[in-house]
Amino acid sequence: MNQQPPSAKTTPLSAQDLPQGPLPPALQPPLLGQLLLEWVLPEALQEPVLGDLQEEFLEKRQQNPTRARWWYRHQALRTCWHFLHQTKGDWLMFIFSLLFFIGISVWVMWLSSADSLMMFYDFPSLALIFPTALLFAIGTTSRTTAQHAVAFLFEPKPGLPPLYYQQIQHFFEVIGQSGLLLGWFTTLIGVVAIANSINADNFAEAFGPSLGVCLLTLLYSYGLKTITYIAAQKVRFVASAHSVKSDE
């Protein structure tokens, strides 16, 4: 600890030391850290916090560029940890609920499978449900709506026009509903195929595994429907929460 009154800055950096115009990439702090901070920090604090960090980064960079970069990353992570619950609490809860659902589903599959979890995996069934449902949703809405929907999952922004939320909600509803219909449709295809190929000799061997694979499409479609239902409800909540605030 210093006995003398400390100086406010150890190695001050003036504007004359820097090149004119935007800073070159070599003088920029780590981009990922900056993006993370911009994502997590409240809007009012972005300017002072990012500015302070950049200023200190440039000072530290004069002594050791590698250490300065690590210092910036460390500061970005510690700062994000401070503000994560404050600014992204709702988002974290939403993601946690989805992960919890997926985790519990995998756990139940593991409990019910005698051999391995692979009995719940079938690539053709996955390919039938997910990409097709996504294409239907983009086809019935638009690519922009799909981009907005993905952006909403990462950052549910309140305060946008009601039409914006309606379109995103519609997008999620179409994915879920078309996924469900596709699940039933492909299951029916499977049932027809089983019914046509089954006979008295191969009944025990063919019926069980074939029906199992056939029902996987239905399983995937209900999983997709559940997730998109939650996403659509989240959109609805964010939109209604904003309209309640505006009314007040």
Add this chain to the structure above:
Amino acid sequence: MPQDKFIGELEHMLLLVVLQLKDQAYGAHIRQYLADAVGRDLSIGALYTTLERLEQKGLLIGRLGEATAERGGRAKKYFELTAEGSQALRRSKQALDQLWQGVALYESWRLQEPRLELPQ
């Protein structure tokens, strides 16, 4: 004494640093000063959380200043003590001084020292 006027240790330190730095009290300076003076290396996030809390309590007032090249064109946020902040700081110091009266930490530690010896 009204209870809501008491401040925590970090709040106390930050108000003092803002006083020390006068018109140069902004995030990076405050953080560096605190680290140099008392060896407390706060993250910028923890610093702003506390500064914001002090602002909400009305003990500090913040204003956006100039944007400079070394900050990537971003503005500084300067902090200044309010009259209420000075009063809270004074009250906190008086309370601590009062509690410190008659306390000799080093001697009381030495008195406890023989108790740590194990019996042979």
